[in-house]
Amino acid sequence: MNKLSYGLLSLLSTEPMTGYDLTSKINKFWRSTHSAIYPLLSELEENKYVEFILKKQDGKPDKKIYNLTVQGKEFLRKWFISETSDAVVRDEMTLKLYCIQYMDTEAVEKLLNELETRYKKKIEVYKNSIEKIRLKFSENSRGVPPFGAYVLTQRILNEAILDLKWCDWIRDVYKNNYCNFLDQNFKDEGR
Amino acid sequence: MNKLSYGLLSLLSTEPMTGYDLTSKINKFWRSTHSAIYPLLSELEENKYVEFILKKQDGKPDKKIYNLTVQGKEFLRKWFISETSDAVVRDEMTLKLYCIQYMDTEAVEKLLNELETRYKKKIEVYKNSIEKIRLKFSENSRGVPPFGAYVLTQRILNEAILDLKWCDWIRDVYKNNYCNFLDQNFKDEGR
DNA sequence: TATGACATGTAACATGTTACATGATTCT
DNA sequence: AGAATCATGTAACATGTTACATGTCATA
Numbered sequence: 001m002n003k004l005s006y007g008l009l010s011l012l013s014t015e016p017m018t019g020y021d022l023t024s025k026i027n028k029f030w031r032s033t034h035s036a037i038y039p040l041l042s043e044l045e046e047n048k049y050v051e052f053i054l055k056k057q058d059g060k061p062d063k064k065i066y067n068l069t070v071q072g073k074e075f076l077r078k079w080f081i082s083e084t085s086d087a088v089v090r091d092e093m094t095l096k097l098y099c100i101q102y103m104d105t106e107a108v109e110k111l112l113n114e115l116e117t118r119y120k121k122k123i124e125v126y127k128n129s130i131e132k133i134r135l136k137f138s139e140n141s142r143g144v145p146p147f148g149a150y151v152l153t154q155r156i157l158n159e160a161i162l163d164l165k166w167c168d169w170i171r172d173v174y175k176n177n178y179c180n181f182l183d184q185n186f187k188d189e190g191r
Numbered sequence: 192m193n194k195l196s197y198g199l200l201s202l203l204s205t206e207p208m209t210g211y212d213l214t215s216k217i218n219k220f221w222r223s224t225h226s227a228i229y230p231l232l233s234e235l236e237e238n239k240y241v242e243f244i245l246k247k248q249d250g251k252p253d254k255k256i257y258n259l260t261v262q263g264k265e266f267l268r269k270w271f272i273s274e275t276s277d278a279v280v281r282d283e284m285t286l287k288l289y290c291i292q293y294m295d296t297e298a299v300e301k302l303l304n305e306l307e308t309r310y311k312k313k314i315e316v317y318k319n320s321i322e323k324i325r326l327k328f329s330e331n332s333r334g335v336p337p338f339g340a341y342v343l344t345q346r347i348l349n350e351a352i353l354d355l356k357w358c359d360w361i362r363d364v365y366k367n368n369y370c371n372f373l374d375q376n377f378k379d380e381g382r
Numbered sequence: 383t384a385t386g387a388c389a390t391g392t393a394a395c396a397t398g399t400t401a402c403a404t405g406a407t408t409c410t
Numbered sequence: 411a412g413a414a415t416c417a418t419g420t421a422a423c424a425t426g427t428t429a430c431a432t433g434t435c436a437t438a
Contacts (some may be wrong), residue, residue, distance in 0.1 A: 002425075015291040020389050029285040036426060038391060059434040061389045076290060081298050084283050084305060088398095091278035094220040095198035095272050096271055098339040102204040105358050114275060121275075148289040151361050154377050156286075161379075163328050166349060167331050186260040188352075188379075193397075213415050218389040229419060238399060252417045279426095385438080391431080398425070409414075 003085070004032055005040050009068060009076045011048060014144060016067040028129070030150050043064060049075055100174075108174065116167050121158040127151045136168065194276070195223055199266045200240060200259060205335060207258040211214050219320070220343055240266055280341050291365075297377060299365065314353040320344045353379065 007030055011022055019041050025036045041064075044050045049072035055063040068076070093115060098110055133150050165188060173184045198221055202213055208233050214225045232255075235241045240259060240263035244253040259267070285308060291299055324341050364375045 003281070003283055003286065004425090006283075007289070009289040010286050013290040018389075019388095019391095029289070030281055031279045031426090033427065034390080035392080035428080042391095056360065057389085057434095059388090061391090061433080063389070074213050077294065080287055080290065080294050081301055084287060084302070084309075085283065087280065087282035088222045089278065089280055089282075090194070090221055091280075092197075092276045093278065093372070094195055095194065096275060097343055098198070098202040098220070099271065100342070101335055101338040103271050107268070110272055110276070116264055117245040118275075144292055147292040147365075151357075151364070152285055152288055152293070154360075155354070155357055158357060158377060158379065159350060162349050162353055163346070166342075167347055169345075173342070174338075181282060186349060188349065195397090208420095209417075211415095222398090224399065226400080226420080227420080233419095251414090252404085252419090254417070263433085383438100387435095387436080388434085389432100393430075394428085396425100396427070400421100400423080402421075403419085405425100407415085407416105410412085 002040060004030065004036060006079050007042055008040060008044065009072055010035065010148075011077075012050060012066055012068050012072070014146060014148070015078060016065050020063075020064050022066075024148075028156070032035075044072070048072075086145055097170075098103070112167055112171055112174075116164060119160050119164040119167065123157065123164065124155055126157040128158060130157065192270075193231060195221065195227060196235055197270050198265070199228065199231060199235065201339075202260050202261055203257055203263070204267060205243060205337060205339070207256050209254050209256055210255075213257075216233075219347070235263070239263075244293075253347075289363075303358055303362055307355060310351050310355040310358065314348065314355065317344055317348040317351060321348065 004026075006027055006156040007027070008022055011017065011025055011076045011177060019034065019038050022041075023032070023037050026032060026037075036159070039048065045052065045066075048067045048069055052070055055065055057063060093111075100111075103111075130153050133146055133153065137145055166186065169184075169186050176184065195217075198217055202208065202216055210225065210229050213232070214228050217223060217228075232241065236243065236257075241257045241262055242260055243255040243257045246256055246329070248254060250337070280319075284302075287302060291302075294302075309353055321341070321344050324337055324344065328336055357377065360377050367375065
Protein backbone atom coordinates (compact mmCIF):
# COMPACT_ATOMS: atom_id res chain seq x y z
CA MET A 1 0.00 0.00 0.00
CA ASN A 2 1.12 3.47 -0.96
CA LYS A 3 1.41 5.82 2.05
CA LEU A 4 -0.65 8.42 0.22
CA SER A 5 -3.56 5.95 0.07
CA TYR A 6 -3.61 5.82 3.86
CA GLY A 7 -3.55 9.60 3.86
CA LEU A 8 -6.66 9.70 1.72
CA LEU A 9 -8.46 7.34 4.08
CA SER A 10 -7.29 9.48 6.98
CA LEU A 11 -8.79 12.65 5.51
CA LEU A 12 -11.99 10.82 4.62
CA SER A 13 -12.39 9.82 8.27
CA THR A 14 -13.22 13.44 9.10
CA GLU A 15 -15.84 13.96 6.37
CA PRO A 16 -16.91 12.71 2.93
CA MET A 17 -15.02 14.46 0.14
CA THR A 18 -14.24 14.51 -3.58
CA GLY A 19 -10.84 13.82 -5.09
CA TYR A 20 -10.55 17.51 -5.74
CA ASP A 21 -11.12 18.36 -2.07
CA LEU A 22 -8.66 15.68 -0.98
CA THR A 23 -5.99 17.10 -3.27
CA SER A 24 -6.21 20.59 -1.83
CA LYS A 25 -6.47 19.43 1.79
CA ILE A 26 -3.69 16.89 1.85
CA ASN A 27 -1.26 19.22 0.15
CA LYS A 28 -0.80 21.27 3.29
CA PHE A 29 0.85 18.30 4.95
CA TRP A 30 1.92 15.93 2.24
CA ARG A 31 3.12 16.98 -1.21
CA SER A 32 1.08 15.41 -3.99
CA THR A 33 -0.92 16.14 -7.13
CA HIS A 34 -4.34 15.20 -8.44
CA SER A 35 -2.70 12.94 -11.04
CA ALA A 36 -1.47 10.73 -8.26
CA ILE A 37 -4.61 10.92 -6.16
CA TYR A 38 -7.34 9.98 -8.67
CA PRO A 39 -5.84 6.59 -9.60
CA LEU A 40 -5.29 5.76 -5.91
CA LEU A 41 -8.91 6.62 -5.15
CA SER A 42 -10.04 4.21 -7.87
CA GLU A 43 -7.82 1.55 -6.37
CA LEU A 44 -9.20 2.15 -2.88
CA GLU A 45 -12.68 1.88 -4.31
CA GLU A 46 -11.87 -1.41 -6.07
CA ASN A 47 -10.57 -2.74 -2.76
CA LYS A 48 -13.80 -1.62 -1.06
CA TYR A 49 -12.08 0.69 1.41
CA VAL A 50 -14.08 3.63 0.07
CA GLU A 51 -17.29 4.10 -1.87
CA PHE A 52 -18.71 7.14 -3.61
CA ILE A 53 -22.02 8.67 -4.49
CA LEU A 54 -22.26 10.49 -7.78
CA LYS A 55 -23.54 14.04 -7.64
CA LYS A 56 -24.60 15.34 -11.02
CA GLN A 57 -23.64 18.87 -11.88
CA ASP A 58 -24.02 20.87 -15.04
CA GLY A 59 -21.14 22.76 -16.53
CA LYS A 60 -18.69 20.93 -14.32
CA PRO A 61 -17.94 17.19 -14.39
CA ASP A 62 -20.04 15.11 -12.02
CA LYS A 63 -18.73 14.96 -8.47
CA LYS A 64 -17.71 11.72 -6.85
CA ILE A 65 -18.21 12.15 -3.13
CA TYR A 66 -16.10 9.50 -1.44
CA ASN A 67 -16.72 8.00 1.97
CA LEU A 68 -15.04 5.35 4.13
CA THR A 69 -16.55 1.86 4.23
CA VAL A 70 -16.49 -0.39 7.29
CA GLN A 71 -13.48 -2.21 5.85
CA GLY A 72 -11.82 1.13 5.25
CA LYS A 73 -12.30 2.08 8.89
CA GLU A 74 -10.75 -1.18 10.11
CA PHE A 75 -7.90 -0.75 7.68
CA LEU A 76 -7.30 2.81 8.91
CA ARG A 77 -7.13 1.67 12.52
CA LYS A 78 -4.58 -1.05 11.75
CA TRP A 79 -2.38 1.42 9.94
CA PHE A 80 -2.69 3.99 12.72
CA ILE A 81 -1.21 1.63 15.32
CA SER A 82 1.44 0.19 12.98
CA GLU A 83 5.01 1.53 12.95
CA THR A 84 5.38 4.99 11.49
CA SER A 85 8.04 5.41 8.83
CA ASP A 86 10.55 8.25 8.95
CA ALA A 87 9.78 11.59 7.39
CA VAL A 88 11.03 12.15 3.87
CA VAL A 89 12.36 15.69 3.54
CA ARG A 90 13.84 17.16 0.40
CA ASP A 91 14.40 20.88 0.68
CA GLU A 92 16.56 22.45 -2.02
CA MET A 93 17.38 25.26 0.38
CA THR A 94 19.38 22.87 2.54
CA LEU A 95 21.44 21.71 -0.43
CA LYS A 96 22.24 25.34 -1.21
CA LEU A 97 23.15 26.27 2.34
CA TYR A 98 25.64 23.44 2.49
CA CYS A 99 27.98 25.35 0.17
CA ILE A 100 27.28 28.74 1.72
CA GLN A 101 30.92 29.38 2.63
CA TYR A 102 31.87 28.77 -0.97
CA MET A 103 29.69 31.62 -2.28
CA ASP A 104 30.21 35.38 -2.29
CA THR A 105 28.38 37.68 0.12
CA GLU A 106 26.04 39.00 -2.55
CA ALA A 107 24.79 35.54 -3.47
CA VAL A 108 24.36 34.59 0.18
CA GLU A 109 22.37 37.76 0.88
CA LYS A 110 20.09 36.97 -2.04
CA LEU A 111 19.42 33.46 -0.76
CA LEU A 112 18.78 34.54 2.83
CA ASN A 113 16.37 37.24 1.67
CA GLU A 114 14.53 34.73 -0.45
CA LEU A 115 14.24 32.34 2.49
CA GLU A 116 13.03 35.02 4.90
CA THR A 117 10.37 36.18 2.46
CA ARG A 118 9.24 32.60 2.06
CA TYR A 119 8.99 31.92 5.79
CA LYS A 120 7.18 35.20 6.46
CA LYS A 121 4.60 34.35 3.83
CA LYS A 122 4.21 30.86 5.25
CA ILE A 123 3.63 32.26 8.73
CA GLU A 124 0.88 34.53 7.42
CA VAL A 125 -0.80 31.76 5.44
CA TYR A 126 -0.83 29.28 8.30
CA LYS A 127 -1.90 31.86 10.88
CA ASN A 128 -4.91 32.46 8.65
CA SER A 129 -5.52 28.71 8.38
CA ILE A 130 -5.74 28.47 12.15
CA GLU A 131 -8.11 31.44 12.28
CA LYS A 132 -10.29 29.75 9.68
CA ILE A 133 -10.45 26.53 11.69
CA ARG A 134 -11.36 28.54 14.77
CA LEU A 135 -14.13 30.44 12.98
CA LYS A 136 -15.56 27.41 11.25
CA PHE A 137 -15.80 25.52 14.50
CA SER A 138 -17.33 28.33 16.55
CA GLU A 139 -19.89 29.01 13.82
CA ASN A 140 -21.34 25.54 13.51
CA SER A 141 -20.46 23.21 16.30
CA ARG A 142 -22.12 20.25 14.64
CA GLY A 143 -19.74 17.81 12.99
CA VAL A 144 -16.45 16.53 14.36
CA PRO A 145 -14.01 19.23 15.48
CA PRO A 146 -11.00 19.23 13.13
CA PHE A 147 -8.51 18.45 15.86
CA GLY A 148 -5.99 16.72 13.56
CA ALA A 149 -5.87 19.54 11.04
CA TYR A 150 -5.58 22.00 13.90
CA VAL A 151 -2.52 20.47 15.57
CA LEU A 152 -0.84 19.86 12.22
CA THR A 153 -1.39 23.43 11.10
CA GLN A 154 -0.01 24.63 14.41
CA ARG A 155 3.10 22.52 13.83
CA ILE A 156 3.79 24.04 10.43
CA LEU A 157 3.32 27.50 11.92
CA ASN A 158 5.72 26.70 14.77
CA GLU A 159 8.30 25.50 12.31
CA ALA A 160 8.04 28.55 10.05
CA ILE A 161 8.43 30.92 13.01
CA LEU A 162 11.49 29.00 14.16
CA ASP A 163 12.96 28.98 10.66
CA LEU A 164 12.62 32.74 10.44
CA LYS A 165 14.56 33.13 13.70
CA TRP A 166 17.11 30.68 12.38
CA CYS A 167 17.62 32.78 9.23
CA ASP A 168 18.24 35.75 11.44
CA TRP A 169 20.78 33.78 13.42
CA ILE A 170 22.60 32.65 10.27
CA ARG A 171 22.84 36.24 9.09
CA ASP A 172 24.28 37.29 12.43
CA VAL A 173 26.88 34.57 12.52
CA TYR A 174 27.72 35.12 8.88
CA LYS A 175 28.23 38.87 9.36
CA ASN A 176 30.48 38.27 12.35
CA ASN A 177 32.96 36.63 10.01
CA TYR A 178 31.78 33.08 10.27
CA CYS A 179 35.24 31.76 10.97
CA ASN A 180 34.46 31.90 14.67
CA PHE A 181 30.93 30.64 14.20
CA LEU A 182 31.43 27.96 16.80
CA ASP A 183 31.24 30.53 19.57
CA GLN A 184 27.82 31.67 18.44
CA ASN A 185 25.05 29.41 19.67
CA PHE A 186 21.50 29.52 18.44
CA LYS A 187 19.20 30.86 21.12
CA ASP A 188 15.47 30.57 20.88
CA GLU A 189 13.75 33.06 23.18
CA GLY A 190 10.30 31.68 22.39
CA ARG A 191 7.47 34.06 21.69
CA MET B 192 19.11 18.51 -13.89
CA ASN B 193 18.12 16.46 -10.91
CA LYS B 194 18.17 18.47 -7.65
CA LEU B 195 20.21 15.74 -6.00
CA SER B 196 22.98 16.31 -8.57
CA TYR B 197 23.30 19.89 -7.38
CA GLY B 198 23.44 18.59 -3.85
CA LEU B 199 26.39 16.37 -4.71
CA LEU B 200 28.23 19.32 -6.23
CA SER B 201 27.39 21.35 -3.14
CA LEU B 202 28.91 18.78 -0.80
CA LEU B 203 31.96 18.42 -3.03
CA SER B 204 32.56 22.16 -2.73
CA THR B 205 33.63 21.63 0.89
CA GLU B 206 36.07 18.77 0.25
CA PRO B 207 36.81 15.91 -2.20
CA MET B 208 34.82 12.80 -1.38
CA THR B 209 33.77 9.34 -2.56
CA GLY B 210 30.23 8.36 -3.49
CA TYR B 211 30.08 6.46 -0.25
CA ASP B 212 30.95 9.57 1.77
CA LEU B 213 28.46 11.65 -0.18
CA THR B 214 25.69 9.15 0.55
CA SER B 215 26.19 9.27 4.29
CA LYS B 216 26.66 13.05 4.44
CA ILE B 217 23.76 14.14 2.28
CA ASN B 218 21.34 11.85 4.04
CA LYS B 219 21.21 14.10 7.10
CA PHE B 220 19.55 16.79 5.00
CA TRP B 221 18.17 15.14 1.91
CA ARG B 222 16.77 11.60 1.80
CA SER B 223 18.53 9.44 -0.78
CA THR B 224 20.33 6.15 -1.32
CA HIS B 225 23.59 5.08 -2.91
CA SER B 226 21.66 3.51 -5.80
CA ALA B 227 20.54 6.96 -6.83
CA ILE B 228 23.83 8.68 -6.14
CA TYR B 229 26.31 6.53 -8.07
CA PRO B 230 24.58 6.92 -11.45
CA LEU B 231 24.26 10.68 -10.92
CA LEU B 232 27.96 10.92 -10.12
CA SER B 233 28.78 9.15 -13.39
CA GLU B 234 26.54 11.59 -15.20
CA LEU B 235 28.20 14.57 -13.54
CA GLU B 236 31.56 13.16 -14.54
CA GLU B 237 30.45 12.71 -18.17
CA ASN B 238 29.33 16.34 -18.17
CA LYS B 239 32.74 17.37 -16.78
CA TYR B 240 31.30 18.95 -13.64
CA VAL B 241 33.34 16.57 -11.48
CA GLU B 242 36.44 14.43 -11.93
CA PHE B 243 37.86 11.66 -9.78
CA ILE B 244 41.17 10.12 -8.88
CA LEU B 245 41.26 6.39 -8.32
CA LYS B 246 42.71 5.22 -5.02
CA LYS B 247 43.60 1.54 -5.00
CA GLN B 248 42.72 -0.43 -1.91
CA ASP B 249 42.95 -4.12 -1.13
CA GLY B 250 40.06 -6.04 0.30
CA LYS B 251 37.69 -3.20 -0.52
CA PRO B 252 36.78 -1.92 -4.00
CA ASP B 253 38.96 0.93 -5.28
CA LYS B 254 37.90 4.36 -4.12
CA LYS B 255 36.86 7.07 -6.54
CA ILE B 256 37.63 10.37 -4.90
CA TYR B 257 35.52 13.00 -6.64
CA ASN B 258 36.33 16.68 -6.92
CA LEU B 259 34.68 19.71 -8.53
CA THR B 260 36.02 20.95 -11.87
CA VAL B 261 36.10 24.62 -12.93
CA GLN B 262 32.89 24.06 -14.92
CA GLY B 263 31.36 22.39 -11.88
CA LYS B 264 32.13 25.45 -9.77
CA GLU B 265 30.52 27.81 -12.28
CA PHE B 266 27.53 25.54 -12.52
CA LEU B 267 27.19 25.47 -8.72
CA ARG B 268 27.23 29.27 -8.52
CA LYS B 269 24.51 29.63 -11.16
CA TRP B 270 22.31 27.18 -9.31
CA PHE B 271 22.93 28.87 -5.97
CA ILE B 272 21.54 32.20 -7.15
CA SER B 273 18.66 30.66 -9.14
CA GLU B 274 15.16 30.34 -7.64
CA THR B 275 14.85 27.79 -4.87
CA SER B 276 12.04 25.28 -5.21
CA ASP B 277 9.69 24.54 -2.33
CA ALA B 278 10.51 21.87 0.20
CA VAL B 279 9.03 18.43 -0.39
CA VAL B 280 7.86 16.97 2.89
CA ARG B 281 6.25 13.59 3.30
CA ASP B 282 5.87 12.57 6.91
CA GLU B 283 3.61 9.59 7.60
CA MET B 284 3.14 10.91 11.13
CA THR B 285 1.16 13.88 9.78
CA LEU B 286 -1.16 11.58 7.83
CA LYS B 287 -1.82 9.63 11.01
CA LEU B 288 -2.43 12.67 13.17
CA TYR B 289 -5.05 13.93 10.76
CA CYS B 290 -7.44 11.21 11.91
CA ILE B 291 -6.47 11.42 15.57
CA GLN B 292 -10.00 12.24 16.76
CA TYR B 293 -11.23 9.15 15.01
CA MET B 294 -9.02 6.81 17.06
CA ASP B 295 -9.34 5.51 20.61
CA THR B 296 -7.23 6.87 23.47
CA GLU B 297 -5.01 3.80 23.61
CA ALA B 298 -4.01 4.08 19.96
CA VAL B 299 -3.37 7.82 20.31
CA GLU B 300 -1.18 7.25 23.37
CA LYS B 301 0.84 4.67 21.45
CA LEU B 302 1.43 7.07 18.56
CA LEU B 303 2.38 10.02 20.77
CA ASN B 304 4.83 7.86 22.71
CA GLU B 305 6.39 6.67 19.48
CA LEU B 306 6.77 10.24 18.26
CA GLU B 307 8.28 11.49 21.51
CA THR B 308 10.80 8.67 21.55
CA ARG B 309 11.73 9.48 17.99
CA TYR B 310 12.22 13.20 18.62
CA LYS B 311 14.23 12.58 21.78
CA LYS B 312 16.56 10.29 19.89
CA LYS B 313 16.88 12.81 17.09
CA ILE B 314 17.78 15.55 19.57
CA GLU B 315 20.54 13.40 21.02
CA VAL B 316 21.93 12.43 17.63
CA TYR B 317 22.04 15.97 16.30
CA LYS B 318 23.43 17.42 19.53
CA ASN B 319 26.29 14.98 19.09
CA SER B 320 26.69 16.00 15.46
CA ILE B 321 27.16 19.61 16.52
CA GLU B 322 29.68 18.56 19.16
CA LYS B 323 31.59 16.61 16.52
CA ILE B 324 31.72 19.61 14.19
CA ARG B 325 32.96 21.73 17.07
CA LEU B 326 35.67 19.25 18.04
CA LYS B 327 36.80 18.60 14.50
CA PHE B 328 37.21 22.29 13.82
CA SER B 329 39.02 23.14 17.04
CA GLU B 330 41.41 20.20 16.56
CA ASN B 331 42.66 21.06 13.09
CA SER B 332 41.88 24.54 11.95
CA ARG B 333 43.24 23.96 8.47
CA GLY B 334 40.62 23.40 5.80
CA VAL B 335 37.39 25.31 5.33
CA PRO B 336 35.20 25.52 8.43
CA PRO B 337 32.02 23.48 7.83
CA PHE B 338 29.70 26.43 8.23
CA GLY B 339 26.95 25.04 6.01
CA ALA B 340 26.78 21.68 7.77
CA TYR B 341 26.81 23.51 11.10
CA VAL B 342 23.81 25.77 10.47
CA LEU B 343 21.86 22.94 8.85
CA THR B 344 22.50 20.60 11.76
CA GLN B 345 21.43 23.35 14.13
CA ARG B 346 18.20 23.70 12.19
CA ILE B 347 17.34 20.04 12.49
CA LEU B 348 18.08 20.18 16.20
CA ASN B 349 15.86 23.25 16.63
CA GLU B 350 13.06 21.50 14.84
CA ALA B 351 13.29 18.31 16.88
CA ILE B 352 13.25 20.27 20.16
CA LEU B 353 10.19 22.17 18.99
CA ASP B 354 8.46 18.99 17.85
CA LEU B 355 8.97 17.45 21.27
CA LYS B 356 7.30 20.45 22.92
CA TRP B 357 4.56 20.20 20.34
CA CYS B 358 3.92 16.55 21.24
CA ASP B 359 3.59 17.60 24.85
CA TRP B 360 1.12 20.28 23.87
CA ILE B 361 -0.97 17.83 21.85
CA ARG B 362 -1.12 15.47 24.81
CA ASP B 363 -2.26 18.30 27.07
CA VAL B 364 -4.98 19.47 24.74
CA TYR B 365 -6.07 15.90 24.07
CA LYS B 366 -6.35 15.05 27.76
CA ASN B 367 -8.43 18.18 28.40
CA ASN B 368 -11.12 16.66 26.24
CA TYR B 369 -10.10 18.12 22.94
CA CYS B 370 -13.58 19.43 22.18
CA ASN B 371 -12.53 22.81 23.55
CA PHE B 372 -9.09 22.63 21.95
CA LEU B 373 -9.53 26.03 20.37
CA ASP B 374 -9.01 27.73 23.72
CA GLN B 375 -5.63 26.08 24.15
CA ASN B 376 -2.88 27.89 22.25
CA PHE B 377 0.55 26.49 21.66
CA LYS B 378 3.10 28.44 23.68
CA ASP B 379 6.79 28.11 23.05
CA GLU B 380 8.77 29.33 26.06
CA GLY B 381 12.09 28.92 24.27
CA ARG B 382 14.99 27.27 25.99
C1' DT C 383 -10.38 38.92 -21.94
C1' DA C 384 -7.61 36.32 -19.30
C1' DT C 385 -6.92 33.98 -15.01
C1' DG C 386 -8.45 30.93 -11.37
C1' DA C 387 -11.68 27.78 -9.25
C1' DC C 388 -14.17 23.75 -10.05
C1' DA C 389 -13.83 18.69 -11.50
C1' DT C 390 -12.02 14.34 -13.40
C1' DG C 391 -9.01 11.65 -15.79
C1' DT C 392 -4.71 9.53 -18.74
C1' DA C 393 0.13 9.31 -20.80
C1' DA C 394 4.84 10.07 -20.84
C1' DC C 395 8.54 10.89 -18.41
C1' DA C 396 11.51 11.54 -14.20
C1' DT C 397 12.78 10.06 -9.88
C1' DG C 398 13.27 7.08 -5.88
C1' DT C 399 13.51 2.46 -3.42
C1' DT C 400 14.54 -2.35 -2.81
C1' DA C 401 16.83 -6.21 -3.99
C1' DC C 402 20.67 -8.33 -6.19
C1' DA C 403 25.80 -8.76 -6.51
C1' DT C 404 30.58 -8.98 -4.32
C1' DG C 405 33.81 -9.25 -0.46
C1' DA C 406 37.37 -8.06 3.30
C1' DT C 407 37.75 -6.21 8.00
C1' DT C 408 36.34 -4.89 12.55
C1' DC C 409 33.38 -4.85 16.33
C1' DT C 410 29.96 -7.23 19.58
C1' DA D 411 28.94 -16.32 14.82
C1' DG D 412 26.68 -12.47 13.16
C1' DA D 413 26.25 -7.60 12.30
C1' DA D 414 28.17 -3.26 10.86
C1' DT D 415 31.37 -0.56 8.10
C1' DC D 416 33.60 0.17 3.97
C1' DA D 417 32.92 0.51 -1.27
C1' DT D 418 30.89 0.27 -5.86
C1' DG D 419 27.57 -0.80 -9.06
C1' DT D 420 22.97 -2.63 -11.73
C1' DA D 421 18.00 -4.21 -12.34
C1' DA D 422 13.34 -4.28 -11.32
C1' DC D 423 9.87 -2.11 -9.46
C1' DA D 424 7.25 1.75 -7.17
C1' DT D 425 6.17 6.36 -6.99
C1' DG D 426 5.81 11.17 -8.35
C1' DT D 427 5.54 15.09 -11.79
C1' DT D 428 4.33 17.40 -16.00
C1' DA D 429 1.77 17.73 -19.85
C1' DC D 430 -2.31 16.58 -22.33
C1' DA D 431 -7.49 16.60 -22.46
C1' DT D 432 -12.17 18.87 -21.59
C1' DG D 433 -15.40 22.54 -20.27
C1' DT D 434 -18.22 26.04 -17.38
C1' DC D 435 -18.64 29.86 -14.37
C1' DA D 436 -17.10 33.74 -11.69
C1' DT D 437 -13.95 37.23 -10.90
C1' DA D 438 -10.48 40.79 -12.02
